[in-house]
Amino acid sequence: MDSPEPSKAPISSSSAAASISASSPVQESPFSNYISSLSPIKHDKVPHVAQGFLGLNSPPLVFTSPHINTLRRPQSSSVEVSQNGEGDKKNIDGPGSLERSVSELQQGLITDIKKEDDTKDSVSVQPSSSSGCVDEYLADPVEADCANSEYFINLNCKESKNAFQSSVNGLLETKNLKFAGKNDVGREIDAAQLLSGQSEEGLERKLTSHVKPVKIEDEQHAGQVKSDECPEFGSDMFDLSSQGKECKNLDAQKVVEDHEDRCDGFLQLLPGSLQRVQEYEDFAENFEGVAEVTVDSMTNDLEASEHQRGMSRRCLQFGDAQPEATANCSSSSLANDMITSRSVATTSETEGLGLSHVDLSVISRKRQLVNLSQLAINMIPQHYGEKSSLTVSKPSGIGLHLNSIVNAIPMGRGGTASMKLAVDSMGIQGIKSASVMSCQSMENMQSCSDAFEKVLAAPQDGTLEAKACVIPGSAASESLCTMESIDCQTTLHRKRELSSEHGDSNEMFNQQSPKKKRKKSSNSTDGEGCKRCNCKKTKCLKLYCDCFAAGIYCADPCSCQGCFNRPEYEDTVLETRQQIESRNPLAFAPKIVQPVTEFPVTSREDGNWKTPSSARHKRGCNCKRSMCLKKYCECYQANVGCSIGCRCEGCKNVFGKKEDYCVTEEIVNRGGGEISESTVAAKKDFLNSDLCDPHYLTPLTPSFQCSDHGKNAPKSRLLSRRCLPSPESDLTVLAKSPRSPRTSDSNDMLLETSKENLDVGSYCEGINYNNADVLGDGCHHTPLPNHPSIILGSTSSKARELTSLSRFPLGPRSGCLSSGGSLRWRSSPITPMSSLDGTKNLQGLDSDGLSDILEDDTPEILKDTSTPNKSVKTSSPNGKRVSPPHNLLQLGSSSSGPLRSGRKFILKAVPSFPPLTPCIDLKGSSNQNRSSCQENSSND
DNA sequence: GAGTTTGAAACT
DNA sequence: CAGTTTCAAACTC
Numbered sequence: 031m032d033s034p035e036p037s038k039a040p041i042s043s044s045s046a047a048a049s050i051s052a053s054s055p056v057q058e059s060p061f062s063n064y065i066s067s068l069s070p071i072k073h074d075k076v077p078h079v080a081q082g083f084l085g086l087n088s089p090p091l092v093f094t095s096p097h098i099n100t101l102r103r104p105q106s107s108s109v110e111v112s113q114n115g116e117g118d119k120k121n122i123d124g125p126g127s128l129e130r131s132v133s134e135l136q137q138g139l140i141t142d143i144k145k146e147d148d149t150k151d152s153v154s155v156q157p158s159s160s161s162g163c164v165d166e167y168l169a170d171p172v173e174a175d176c177a178n179s180e181y182f183i184n185l186n187c188k189e190s191k192n193a194f195q196s197s198v199n200g201l202l203e204t205k206n207l208k209f210a211g212k213n214d215v216g217r218e219i220d221a222a223q224l225l226s227g228q229s230e231e232g233l234e235r236k237l238t239s240h241v242k243p244v245k246i247e248d249e250q251h252a253g254q255v256k257s258d259e260c261p262e263f264g265s266d267m268f269d270l271s272s273q274g275k276e277c278k279n280l281d282a283q284k285v286v287e288d289h290e291d292r293c294d295g296f297l298q299l300l301p302g303s304l305q306r307v308q309e310y311e312d313f314a315e316n317f318e319g320v321a322e323v324t325v326d327s328m329t330n331d332l333e334a335s336e337h338q339r340g341m342s343r344r345c346l347q348f349g350d351a352q353p354e355a356t357a358n359c360s361s362s363s364l365a366n367d368m369i370t371s372r373s374v375a376t377t378s379e380t381e382g383l384g385l386s387h388v389d390l391s392v393i394s395r396k397r398q399l400v401n402l403s404q405l406a407i408n409m410i411p412q413h414y415g416e417k418s419s420l421t422v423s424k425p426s427g428i429g430l431h432l433n434s435i436v437n438a439i440p441m442g443r444g445g446t447a448s449m450k451l452a453v454d455s456m457g458i459q460g461i462k463s464a465s466v467m468s469c470q471s472m473e474n475m476q477s478c479s480d481a482f483e484k485v486l487a488a489p490q491d492g493t494l495e496a497k498a499c500v501i502p503g504s505a506a507s508e509s510l511c512t513m514e515s516i517d518c519q520t521t522l523h524r525k526r527e528l529s530s531e532h533g534d535s536n537e538m539f540n541q542q543s544p545k546k547k548r549k550k551s552s553n554s555t556d557g558e559g560c561k562r563c564n565c566k567k568t569k570c571l572k573l574y575c576d577c578f579a580a581g582i583y584c585a586d587p588c589s590c591q592g593c594f595n596r597p598e599y600e601d602t603v604l605e606t607r608q609q610i611e612s613r614n615p616l617a618f619a620p621k622i623v624q625p626v627t628e629f630p631v632t633s634r635e636d637g638n639w640k641t642p643s644s645a646r647h648k649r650g651c652n653c654k655r656s657m658c659l660k661k662y663c664e665c666y667q668a669n670v671g672c673s674i675g676c677r678c679e680g681c682k683n684v685f686g687k688k689e690d691y692c693v694t695e696e697i698v699n700r701g702g703g704e705i706s707e708s709t710v711a712a713k714k715d716f717l718n719s720d721l722c723d724p725h726y727l728t729p730l731t732p733s734f735q736c737s738d739h740g741k742n743a744p745k746s747r748l749l750s751r752r753c754l755p756s757p758e759s760d761l762t763v764l765a766k767s768p769r770s771p772r773t774s775d776s777n778d779m780l781l782e783t784s785k786e787n788l789d790v791g792s793y794c795e796g797i798n799y800n801n802a803d804v805l806g807d808g809c810h811h812t813p814l815p816n817h818p819s820i821i822l823g824s825t826s827s828k829a830r831e832l833t834s835l836s837r838f839p840l841g842p843r844s845g846c847l848s849s850g851g852s853l854r855w856r857s858s859p860i861t862p863m864s865s866l867d868g869t870k871n872l873q874g875l876d877s878d879g880l881s882d883i884l885e886d887d888t889p890e891i892l893k894d895t896s897t898p899n900k901s902v903k904t905s906s907p908n909g910k911r912v913s914p915p916h917n918l919l920q921l922g923s924s925s926s927g928p929l930r931s932g933r934k935f936i937l938k939a940v941p942s943f944p945p946l947t948p949c950i951d952l953k954g955s956s957n958q959n960r961s962s963c964q965e966n967s968s969n970d
Numbered sequence: 971g972a973g974t975t976t977g978a979a980a981c982t
Numbered sequence: 983c984a985g986t987t988t989c990a991a992a993c994t995c
Contacts, residue, residue: 567989573979574989610979617979652977661992662976975993982986 562587563595570595571606573617578603581618621648622668646691650675658683 563575563584570578570593577584577595583603584595594602610617622645647665650673656662658672658681665672671686672678681688 563990565990568979572989574991576991579979613980649978654977656976656992660976662978664978667992971995973993973995976991978989978991980986980988982984 563590564588565590565593569593571603573610578607579618581607616648619648621664622646622670623648645670646673647675651678652676653678653681657681658688 563577565575573579651663651665653663661667672683672688673691676688
């Protein structure tokens with residue numbers, strides 16, 4: 031492990047391709063995919079790094095694909111991607127509009143290009159021909175859509191094979207530029223501009239081609255989306271260019287790719303240029319200036335297109351997303367896609383790839399989109415309840431890596447990313463609406479970006495933070511992470527490309543002074559939220575490495591020594607990861623799982639949105655001296671309360687003591703048996719009022735408290751606990767829809783032991799949470815692009831989606847589930863969940879009964895920690911019911927029957943509930959609901 | 971910035 | 983599966 035394979039290390043572009051191919055096999059296995067999906071790898075650090083281990087996270091891929099689909103689908107009610115894609119396009123712009131935009135873009139681009147050409151000359155970097163840039167651009171935009179990608183590829187091929195290569199080179203160059211640019215911002219900018227110019231040309235081509243392609247899409251929805259995006263983007267670009275923002279436009283275009291990769295979020299748009307110009311840090315600064323110009327006018331359209339593109343890019347970079355995507359698209363293809371996506375990302379860029387690569391890349395992009403959408407969902411919900419609903423659907427990974435969590439703090443980024451994701455998820459249909467949303471989100475994002483660093487500290491972004499928190503783990507953090515990681519990863523990719531092209535690139539990274547990295551990391555950690563490793567002996571190939579554990583490549587900020595966690599060593603990384611996963615399929619799964627419901631509850635009660643109390647650490651901590659009051663404690667570090675799974679001693683976790691958690695569980699457990707329908711109803715009510723309300727979800731953002739961490743967290747947590755016994759359970763409920771396993775299991779789960787359930791639930795919860803959000807969003811807005819379930823289009827569809835979700839191993843959990851009971855859930859018809867509308871309800875249910883159930887159901891995987899809980903039961907947090915642990919036991923055995931019935935009942939009920947009733951009154955309603963819940967429970 | 975503490979990850 | 987070692991982050995000075 032320690033010594034990564036040296037041979038691999040010097041991976042050249044070719045090697046990268048090889049690695050890709052190699053990786054593919056691994057990912058191919060559905061199981062691995064599931065597992066990988068479970069793995070949080072994706073984004074934790076993603077923010078900068080964006081580069082995830084494409085190959086590595088097979089699981090992510092699974093998710094990603096679904097997301098992608100969902101993203102695209104969003105608009106189209108139909109589950110199928112293709113339809114959606116088309117619909118999206120239409121929605122966004124008619125083909126004619128696209129053509130127009132294309133023509134315009136072309137004109138604008140041409141102008142810009144000329145200018146850029148000049149700039150290019152000035153810029154040393156840029157090597158790649160415009161075509162190259164274009165290719166990249168195309169690739170990104172086309173991204174998800176294989177068809178589009180193919181189309182583009184074909185176009186490129188037809189136009190000129192050279193162009194394709196050049197495009198590839200261009201990409202590499204662009205990356206290189208960025209990479210090099212890091213040194214000089216201005217230089218980067220120039221490069222970016224140049225690239226943008228190239229990209230513009232490419233866009234022109236693309237646009238022209240796109241016009242045709244748009245219809246081609248049918249092959250793949252994603253393709254449609256891309257085509258749509260491209261046109262829009264182009265149009266956007268055009269407008270910008272017309273406005274005299276050529277540079278920005280160009281940058282935006284280029285950025286779109288890069289940024290998307292890194293930041294996805296609206297930040298990307300502005301940032302896009304900025305990003306290129308700089309790393310994340312610089313980005314913020316430049317962002318303000320640059321962003322300002324484009325943001326208003328451009329943001330909407332650009333965002334949408336960029337988001338999509340960005341999504342796709344991320345997907346390429348991040349395998350994580352892929353899993354989800356696969357879920358949406360098709361589990362079978364997902365794995366391949368995942369693999370391919372990875373390879374594509376690297377290979378396509380590096381090699382130039384064949385069409386197949388392109389397709390793969392497209393897929394990967396789709397996956398990424400899915401991931402992004404998930405993230406967006408996570409993020410969105412918080413800020414935008416309605417919108418969030420759209421995005422929510424996909425919360426691919428609920429779980430968060432601690433790193434991600436840490437990173438999550440910089441919600442702004444995450445928010446932006448999420449926004450983009452949301453947009454993506456929304457799909458074409460959403461695009462316009464999304465544009466609106468995006469506008470808001472963009473605004474938020476901007477504010478966030480502006481405040482980005484501030485965000486952490488500033489509550490304003492609290493919304494963002496809240497999102498981050500909510501997503502927490504997963505999406506939010508991921509999004510955040512992605513934002514930063516994206517930058518990092520983008521740089522990494524660039525580096526890769528550079529390295530591939532220029533052997534030095536690797537050295538460059540390595541050479542980077544640790545100090546700088548540290549500074550960044552420290553900064554990022556603190557403000558930016560980007561956490562970087564400092565590994566010295568593990569070569570960043572072990573879980574000790576936060577980056578590696580998060581599934582992202584080490585980047586500039588890292589001060590690691592002898593790092594093999596780089597794109598260059600992709601093969602090594604993948605292998606190592608596989609090894610680790612072979613030992614522990616959940617090794618890369620998000621450590622923190624969020625219960626969907628919790629947010630609402632917590633936020634409501636406290637009024638302060640702090641950490642998602644419901645969120646829990648998958649494995650739990652084992653603190654003995656820190657009393658869970660320091661960052662030594664992973665739970666505390668993640669701003670989550672300790673749970674049954676924790677083996678900590680003298681737990682004083684501000685976010686929630688283990689004891690409290692146990693109590694809640696007990697309650698839940700009892701509820702499981704005792705709770706019965708009345709309890710469920712109460713929960714439902716609660717959920718309906720709060721959870722159900724999409725708004726409520728939105729508010730979740732509350733969260734934000736991630737940063738707050740503990741202060742309010744404890745209360746919120748407690749409250750949530752009361753209402754929602756276990757976060758996991760809640761999550762599980764939500765999960766049902768998406769990951770269904772749990773949800774479905776929830777029904778069955780009762781039977782299952784509490785521990786297992788908990789684990790699974792927790793794990794799924796994160797996912798569920800996302801899903802829940804998605805559902806909510808979906809209900810209101812659009813179908814979650816990603817997951818079919820998300821799509822929601824209609825409530826009925828929701829049910830299907832849920833089921834579908836259950837099918838797909840959404841996240842890592844799915845994998846976990848596969849291993850354990852989780853699968854059951856999936857298998858189990860989530861039907862109850864089906865009513866997405868009920869998602870909230872579900873959440874609510876989950877929170878109460880479901881959560882309990884979930885906990886019970888929680889797969890062993892998650893359970894790790896959980897054993898103790900059962901015992902805890904004695905006291906109820908609320909003091910209401912402190913039924914003895916029987917519940918667990920009951921659940922396990924005799925109670926199982928009743929519980930099941932109860933759970934099932936709940937689930938069914940959930941659907942019936944108004945999905946997203948306005949809930950906004952988080953506090954009041956929540957309290958009432960809680961009280962009602964409690965009462966109900968007591969009654970029970 | 972160096973050294974210590976801490977707990978997770980890895981190993982046996 | 984439990985115990986030990988290794989590791990890197992968090993923390994303290």
